Amino acid sequence: MALANLVKLKTDIELAQSGRISWHALDVTNLDSALTELARSRIIARNMRSQSISLLWLMQLNDWLEPQLALLLCRPGHSKQRQEILQRILVRNFTGPIQQQLSHSRHIQRRLGNMLQSLYQGTPHAERIEYFFAETTGGPKDLLNARLNNELKRHVHWWQKLRDSCNSTPAG
Secondary structure, X not given: OHXXXXXXXXXXXXXXXXXXXXXXXXXXXXXXXXXXXXXXXXXXXXXXXXXXXXXXXXXXXHHHHHHHHHHHOOOOOOOHHHHHHHHHHHHHHHHOHHHHHHHHHHHHHHHHHHHHHHHHOOOOOHHHHHHHHOOOOOOOOOOHHHHHHHHHHHHHHHHHHHHHHHOOOOOO
16 A cells, blocks of 8 residues: 555656646645555565575576486386485475465565556666566566576476476376
8 A cells, every 4th residue: 555655646746747737736645654654564675585585596406406307317117216206306395385485476576566666767776676576578588587487497397307207297
C-alpha cells in the first residue's frame, strides 16, 4: 500500500509539473506514513539479497557440476541405487526448497517490480532497481532475473543429461 501511494504521488507531482493538475490537488496526507512504512519494510532488501545469493550459488554450483558430469553419467550395468541417490539429491535439494524459494522471490518481484521501477524512474537508483526487478522478457540479458533464468536452465539441463544417461523417469 505504501509503495502504491508513493507511486501515485510521484505521478501526480509529474502531472503538476507539466501543468495538467493543480499543485493543490496533490494528496500528501499519507506521505509520512507511506515513507515510514517503506523504510521499515525489509521485504525489498531481503528479496534483492536473496536473488543475488541464489544467482551466485547457482552459478558456482553449475560451474562445479559441469566438469563432474562425465564421472557421474550412468554406464551400461549401472547401479540403480546410485541412480536413486542422485534423484533424491535432486528432489531434496533442488526441486523442493530451492525452487520454492525462487518462486517466492519471483512472486515478490512481480508484485513490486513495476511500482518500484515507476517510483525510482529518473533517479540515480533506477538502474539498480531495474537490475533486480525488471521482467526478463525483452529486456537486457544482464538483468538479474535473466541471468537467474539462464542458470536455472543450465542446472536443469545438467540434471536432464544425467537422468537421460540412466534412462530414468523424472523425479517428483
